[in-house]
Amino acid sequence: xxxxxxxxxxxxxxxxxxxxxxxxxxxxxxxxxxxxxxxxxxxxxxxxxxxxxxxxxxxxxxxxxxxxxxxxxxxxxxxxxxxxxxxxxxxxxxxxxxxxxxxxxxxxxxxxxxxxxxxxxxxxxxxxxxxxxxxxxxxxxxxxxxxxxxxxxxxxxxxxxxxxxxxxxxxxxxxxxxxxxxxxxxxxxxxxxxxxxxxxxxxxxxxxxxxxxxxxxxxxxxxxxxxxxxxxxxxxxxxxxxxxxxxxxxxxxxxxxxxxxxxxxxxxxxxxxxxxxxxxxxxxxxxxxxxxxxxxxxxxxxxxxxxxxxxxxxxxxxxxxxxxxxxxxxxxxxxxxxxxxxxxxxxxxxxxxxx
Amino acid sequence: xxxxxxxxxxxxxxxxxxxxxxxxxxxxxxxxxxxxxxxxxxxxxxxxxxxxxxxxxxxxxxxxxxxxxxxxxxxxxxxxxxxxxxxxxxxxxxxxxxxxxxxxxxxxxxxxxxxxxxxxxxxxxxxxxxxxxxxxxxxxxxxxxxxxxxxxxxxxxxxxxxxxxxxxxxxxxxxxxxxxxxxxxxxxxxxxxxxxxxxxxxxxxxxxxxxxxxxxxxxxxxxxxxxxxxxxxxxxxxxxxxxxxxxxxxxxxxxxxxxxxxxxxxxxxxxxxxxxxxxxxxxxxxxxxxxxxxxxxxxxxxxxxxxxxxxxxxxxxxxxxxxxxxxxxxxxxxxxxxxxxxxxxxxxxxxxxxxxxxxxxxxxxxxxxxxxxxxxxxxxxxxxxxxxxxxxxxxxxxxxxxxxxxxxxxxxxxxxxxxxxxxxxxxxxxxxxxxxxxxxxxxxxxxxxxxxxxxxxxxxxxxxxxxxxxxxxxxxxxxxxxxxxxxxxxxxxxxxxxxxxxxxxxxxxxxxxxxxxxxxxxxxxxxxxxxxxxxx
Numbered sequence: 001x002x003x004x005x006x007x008x009x010x011x012x013x014x015x016x017x018x019x020x021x022x023x024x025x026x027x028x029x030x031x032x033x034x035x036x037x038x039x040x041x042x043x044x045x046x047x048x049x050x051x052x053x054x055x056x057x058x059x060x061x062x063x064x065x066x067x068x069x070x071x072x073x074x075x076x077x078x079x080x081x082x083x084x085x086x087x088x089x090x091x092x093x094x095x096x097x098x099x100x101x102x103x104x105x106x107x108x109x110x111x112x113x114x115x116x117x118x119x120x121x122x123x124x125x126x127x128x129x130x131x132x133x134x135x136x137x138x139x140x141x142x143x144x145x146x147x148x149x150x151x152x153x154x155x156x157x158x159x160x161x162x163x164x165x166x167x168x169x170x171x172x173x174x175x176x177x178x179x180x181x182x183x184x185x186x187x188x189x190x191x192x193x194x195x196x197x198x199x200x201x202x203x204x205x206x207x208x209x210x211x212x213x214x215x216x217x218x219x220x221x222x223x224x225x226x227x228x229x230x231x232x233x234x235x236x237x238x239x240x241x242x243x244x245x246x247x248x249x250x251x252x253x254x255x256x257x258x259x260x261x262x263x264x265x266x267x268x269x270x271x272x273x274x275x276x277x278x279x280x281x282x283x284x285x286x287x288x289x290x291x292x293x294x295x296x297x298x299x300x301x302x303x304x305x306x307x308x309x310x311x312x313x314x315x316x317x318x319x320x321x322x323x324x325x326x327x328x329x330x331x332x333x334x335x336x337x338x339x340x341x342x343x344x345x346x347x348x349x350x351x352x353x354x355x
Numbered sequence: 356x357x358x359x360x361x362x363x364x365x366x367x368x369x370x371x372x373x374x375x376x377x378x379x380x381x382x383x384x385x386x387x388x389x390x391x392x393x394x395x396x397x398x399x400x401x402x403x404x405x406x407x408x409x410x411x412x413x414x415x416x417x418x419x420x421x422x423x424x425x426x427x428x429x430x431x432x433x434x435x436x437x438x439x440x441x442x443x444x445x446x447x448x449x450x451x452x453x454x455x456x457x458x459x460x461x462x463x464x465x466x467x468x469x470x471x472x473x474x475x476x477x478x479x480x481x482x483x484x485x486x487x488x489x490x491x492x493x494x495x496x497x498x499x500x501x502x503x504x505x506x507x508x509x510x511x512x513x514x515x516x517x518x519x520x521x522x523x524x525x526x527x528x529x530x531x532x533x534x535x536x537x538x539x540x541x542x543x544x545x546x547x548x549x550x551x552x553x554x555x556x557x558x559x560x561x562x563x564x565x566x567x568x569x570x571x572x573x574x575x576x577x578x579x580x581x582x583x584x585x586x587x588x589x590x591x592x593x594x595x596x597x598x599x600x601x602x603x604x605x606x607x608x609x610x611x612x613x614x615x616x617x618x619x620x621x622x623x624x625x626x627x628x629x630x631x632x633x634x635x636x637x638x639x640x641x642x643x644x645x646x647x648x649x650x651x652x653x654x655x656x657x658x659x660x661x662x663x664x665x666x667x668x669x670x671x672x673x674x675x676x677x678x679x680x681x682x683x684x685x686x687x688x689x690x691x692x693x694x695x696x697x698x699x700x701x702x703x704x705x706x707x708x709x710x711x712x713x714x715x716x717x718x719x720x721x722x723x724x725x726x727x728x729x730x731x732x733x734x735x736x737x738x739x740x741x742x743x744x745x746x747x748x749x750x751x752x753x754x755x756x757x758x759x760x761x762x763x764x765x766x767x768x769x770x771x772x773x774x775x776x777x778x779x780x781x782x783x784x785x786x787x788x789x790x791x792x793x794x795x796x797x798x799x800x801x802x803x804x805x806x807x808x809x810x811x812x813x814x815x816x817x818x819x820x821x822x823x824x825x826x827x828x829x830x831x832x833x834x835x836x837x838x839x840x841x842x843x844x845x846x847x848x849x850x851x852x853x854x855x856x857x858x859x860x861x862x863x864x865x866x867x868x869x870x871x872x873x874x875x876x877x878x879x880x881x882x883x884x885x886x887x888x889x890x891x
Contacts, residue, residue, distance in 0.1 A: 134453055153451060160447070164728070170692050171728040173712060174721045175785065176745030187741070190731035194771055198727075199448045206449035209405055210510060211436035211465035278467045282460035282477075 001041065002343060004139045006291045006298075007131040011123065013298035013339045016305050018119040023318040023327045024108075026337055027115040033340040034119070034126050040344045042129040054125030061121070062114030069110025071098055076105025077323045105320040112318060123340075130343070135285060143274035149212070153203065157196070165192055219276060230269045237262030290346035301339035304332060356517060356549045357381040357404065362418035364399060364408060373399045375574045377418070381551065381566065383516070386543045388564040388582070389553040390591055392804060393774030395572030397553040401519050404551065405439040406432045423516055436462060440510030442520040446502035446527075455497070455505050456490045462513045473512075480508045483546075484538055498678070500531025504538055511542075517549045518542065524556060525775070525801060528678050528830045536560050555804050558593035558869055561586070562610045583607035591805055594833060594869045598882045602889075614873045624888060626878055640667035643793055643824050644689055648698035651684055658684040660848040661698070666826060668792075671819045673835040673856070674828040675866060676845035682828035683724065685845070686795045689826065690721040702793075717746055720791030724798045726782030730770040735762065735781050738770065739788045746789045753788050759814055760784050776807045787818075794818060796827040800834055812838040836860055836868040836880040856880070 002010075017030055038051055071083075074097065085100035140148035165188065172187045207213070219227075237258050244255025308315050308330075318327040359379050365372040373396040381387050389397045402408040406427035409416045420427055427435050443449045452458050459480055463473045481487040484504050494502060503523050510518065520539070524532035536556075540563040542548045554560055561567070567585040569578040578585050583606050586592045592600070595614050599607050602621075608614040642665055649662040659681045666672050674682045687693045688700050691707045700707045707715060723729065732738045735757075740750050757763045760780045765773060770781050779799060787794065794815070800808050808831070815825050816838045829835060835842060835856060842859040844852040844866065852859055860867050861877035870879050879885050 134457075149451065167723065167725060168728045170687075171723050171725075174690055174692065174716045174723075175729070175742045176713060176716050176747075176789070177741075178713070178745070187731045191728055194731075195727050198771075199445075202443055202445060202448040203451070205407055205411055205432075206441070206443055207451055208411065208432045209407060209436055209439075209441040210462035211433045211513070212451075212461075213433065213465075280464055280467045280470060280473065282457065282464055282470065282473050284470065 001130070001347070002294060003285050003287050003291045004131065004135045005287075006294050006343075007127065007136075009295045009298040009302075010130075010340060010343065011127045013301040013305075014123045014127075015120065016302060017316075017333075017337055018116060018123055020305060020309060021316040021318070022109075022112045022116055023316065023329075024112045024115055025327055025329050026316070026333060027112065027119050029334055029337045030340070031115070031119050031122060033338050034122050037340050037343055038122075038126045038129060041347060042126055045129045047129050051122075051125045051129050054121050054128075058118035058121040058125075062111075062118045065114035065117060066107070066110045069113065070102045070106040072096060073106040073109070074101045074103065076103030076321055078104035080104050080107065104324045105322065108320045108324055112320075126340075135283075138281070138283065139285075141270060141274055143270050143277065157199075160199070161192065161196060164195055168192055168195075227269055227273055230265055234262045234266035234269060237265065290343075293346050294342045297339045297342040301336040304336035308333060356383040356385070356423055357551070358419075358421045359403070360419040362403065362416070362420060364396075364403065364416045365414055366399075367413040369414075372574065374403070375576075377577060379568065379577070379579050381549060383549055384543070384547040385565045386540075386550045386563055387552070387566045387568060387579075388557075388560060389551065389568045389570065390555075390557065390585075390589075390804075391570030391577075392572055392591075393776045393807070395570040397570055398521050400570070401441075401521050401551060401553060403427065404517065404519050405435040405441050406430060407441070433465075436510075436515075437466060437513045438515055439517045439519055440507075440513065440515035442503070442506050442510060442518070442523050444522045444525055446499060446506050446523075449506050449509075450494045450502075453493050453495065455486070455492050455494060458494060458505060458509050459512050462509060466513065476512045476514070480511050483511070483542070484508045498531060499527040500534035503527065503531070503535045507535070507538065507542075515548075517551065520550070520552045520554075522553050522555065524554065529832075530677065532556060532559065536563075539563075557586075557591070557805075558595065561593070582609060593805070594882050595873060598870060598873075598885055601882065601886060611869065611872050618873055621889070623874075623876075626876070640669055642666070643668050643670075643703060644826070645701040645704075646685070646688070646698070647701075649685070649688060649695050649700060650697040651688065651693060651695055653684075658848050659688070662845075662848070662850055664843060664850065664853070666824060668824055669819055669822050671815065671825045671838060671840045672827070673839035673842045674826065674845060675830065675832075675835065675842060676851070680845040681848040682845055683797055684848075686721060686797055686826065686828055689793075690719050690795055691715040692721075716791075717789065718791055719793040719795065720786040720789060721795040722783050722786050722797060722799060724801070726775075726778045727771070729782045729785055730778065733769055734767045735770060735784070736766050738781065738785045742785050742788050748789060753784070756784055756787055759817070761810060775801070776803045779803065780807075780811075791823075793824045793826070796825070796829075798829060799827065800829060800831045808834055809837075832860065832866055832868045833881075835866075836871070842866070 014030065014034060017026060021027065042048060042051065080102045082101050083099035086098045087094050088096040137148050137151055168188055168191045177187055178184070241255045241257070241259025241262055244258060245252050246255075248255065305316075315328065315330050315333060357380070359377055362374055362377045363372050364374040377400070389400065391397050399408060402412070403416070403420055404422055404427060408414065409428065410431050416428065422435065423438055425435065425438060427439070450458055451461050456477060459477050460473050463476065481490055484507060486501065486504055486508060489497060489501055489505065494505060497505065506523075507518070507520075518539075524535050527535065536559050539550055539552065543550050543563065552560070561582050564582050566579055567582040569585050569589050569591070571577065578588060586596050587600065587607050595611065596607060596609070599614065599617070602617070604614075604617045608617060644664070644666040646662050646664040649659050650657070651659040662681070662685060664685075674685065676682055684693065688695060688707070689702070691710060691712045694708060702710065702715065702719065730738060732741060739753050743750055754763070757766060760783065762777070762780055762784055765777060765781070770778055773781065779801070783796075783799065799811060803811065812834055815827070819825055827839070839856045842852070842854065842856050843850055844859065857877060857880060860880055861871055868880050870881055870885060873879075874885070878888060
């Protein structure tokens with residue numbers, strides 16, 4: 001449907017505002033945009049059923065946050081009503097006061113917190129439904145390809161192990177086995193462990209017999225040293241840059257520059273290390289015009305959020321204490337929050353062309 | 356193409372070599388079948404051909420191995436992967452990625468082949484193996500035969516000169532095994548690929564083979580010759596070969612067609628008018644299992660749909676049918692592991708829904724398909740004690756059982772160190788040690804060779820004689836012909852046929868044993884039947 005890189009940019013463009021803002025208007029727009037993306041293109045995915053699970057968890061978390069915050073936090077000037085209260089004390093110090101004065105500020109803060117949590121969960125749920133996991137694993141950088149292969153095998157092992165455990169449980173049950181305590185886990189655990197190990201050994205044999213692991217060329221010591229030093233330098237530049245950016249507000253640009261330099265150096269080193277892997281790729285993901293469209297929209301939205309984060313933090317913020325005021329609404333941010341809907345538009349455009 | 360000179364190999368931490376002074380030559384384009392008892396070193400020999408031994412297993416290897424002039428010991432399995440393609444027993448355990456097409460490309464990616472070449476080779480292999488329709492499928496959704504053909508394809512994309520297969524059909528049902536073996540025969544005859552295969556189902560493959568290598572094990576020297584010469588000297592032949600040897604047919608026939616040349620000359624007495632030997636003479640036995648209108652679904656998929664079955668004490672019933680026809684589901688209902696959606700299952704007149712599983716398993720023993728799911732203890736003795744202890748029975752008293760199953764020498768062995776056949780018998784012992792009155796077996800012959808199957812058949816027949824009831828799900832027509840009284844064929848969750856073994860097997864083409872195919876006479880299902888009629 002879309003390139004994995006497109007989905008990764010989509011994830012960033014949706015996740016960044018969900019983590020930056022507590023403004024309920026923005027969060028609601030974001031939630032709706034993500035829900036539209038799921039309901040139009042995600043519901044036909046093989047993993048679509050997981051979305052409703054995430055939605056239920058999100059709703060429970062949001063409800064808990066909306067309920068517990070006003071019950072436990074009594075700060076704020078607008079009293080909605082008063083409940084009988086109970087306090088938890090230890091040594092004369094009040095640890096928790098439940099009930100009492102319920103304020104509009106605490107309620108709205110709890111609600112926006114809940115919304116934010118739900119937005120983050122649903123963004124991941126939608127990404128999970130939309131992205132192809134195997135393409136995602138394949139897009140792991142070349143220098144980490146062995147890690148990627150191990151991860152993809154581990155993912156495939158989980159359902160096999162679950163089925164195996166069920167088989168073992170039944171097999172032991174018909175021998176009269178009953179679970180009474182931790183020691184009784186042995187008849188379940190041992191066949192599972194031994195079976196998984198046997199399978200792992202056979203898989204390793206099969207991979208080796210097909211040439212896996214022989215595709216990394218040897219590196220001379222000088223080159224190895226260069227890579228090690230440049231990784232150390234890159235990390236050091238990143239650390240100093242971040243420190244500089246935080247503590248020397250007069251010359252922040254210097255810190256920023258140093259950090260960017262560190263990231264570039266790290267990127268170059270890892271890329272150069274990846275060149276050692278002599279391994280080709282059967283599949284090349286196709287980059288279509290709609291990928292350019294969605295990626296551009298996501299990058300633009302990201303630029304908007306970064307701009308406001310650095311230069312006008314207040315536009316994103318919402319803090320109801322001490323007195324509740326309606327949150328502000330900036331139409332540019334509102335528009336940028338619609339970036340998660342762009343994959344739907346991209347596909348709509350394709351259908352139009354097909355017609 | 357393949358040359359071994361004085362190869363001796365000993366696994367780590369053992370003293371006895373598995374291969375001793377083994378020498379053999381295989382010509383380019385030959386189809387070599389490796390046979391021998393479990394533990395004779397078949398898998399070890401195959402793994403020497405691409406260097407998995409000694410590189411993956413350690414141990415001490417002496418002698419000289421050359422494959423197309425290259426040395427697997429020096430080049431390691433990775434280096435040999437473009438020359439020797441290796442396919443393993445379990446199709447599940449050799450897949451790395453989830454899509455068929457990606458799996459086919461995996462080996463080529465490791466060899467850094469250009470993308471255009473990979474695409475071309477994938478297309479070629481998809482066509483060669485007739486699996487083009489599977490290219491976009493997930494490997495987890497394939498049937499056993501399809502999986503094994505994809506596994507063969509995954510090594511063929513490197514265009515190896517030698518294809519080595521270690522019992523590739525031992526986990527498959529007969530139809531799936533047929534698919535795989537036909538594919539191999541085609542690869543050998545169409546492409547001239549050298550194939551080295553270890554396999555128990557000789558009757559399906561022996562006619563395609565150029566050379567047969569018999570490995571007796573125990574350090575004895577192996578035998579390599581054309582198939583009929585080897586089979587003449589060893590006791591591992593299919594029923595046709597066994598009969599031919601008994602009747603002195605020469606040259607030894609390997610196919611039904613070849614065998615029929617001899618049967619035409621055989622003077623057989625005409626059948627007596629009342630020759631139906633399957634009619635029970637004794638009074639109707641007590642009904643032990645009664646299944647009525649049983650229906651069961653796994654989610655949306657209907658597995659059983661109105662099954663009716665009654666089994667009496669001392670009966671030996673074989674459940675047959677394609678994979679997914681509901682055999683295992685029915686057995687699980689009888690032992691109370693599954694609860695019917697509709698209908699009922701009764702044991703000795705009591706509804707299983709009203710019985711605790713604990714109460715059922717005291718009288719009903721169930722051997723699942725995979726013996727590894729059962730075995731967990733350090734020794735066979737511990738396994739047996741565990742069953743008796745779990746069911747509140749006193750320990751010990753299992754010598755007779757071990758003797759009957761030929762396991763006395765393994766009483767202190769670690770189960771997972773033994774061969775598939777031995778593990779299968781160990782699992783059976785672990786179930787039977789509780790003395791169940793009904794024995795349920797799910798595919799008990801996977802990975803067993805002919806003598807092992809014969810021994811199992813004799814053991815189960817003896818159990819029936821002692822008044823026990825046996826219900827066995829199997830694809831093995833020869834085993835059924837040898838020991839069952841009655842055959843129930845399931846199809847899509849329903850009973851398609853239920854009748855005496857002789858009637859059902861002689862009226863069917865798919866479910867008829869080799870000897871019946873040979874004579875097309877309902878008096879003959881086994882070698883013993885023929886020998887009895889002609890008075891030998």
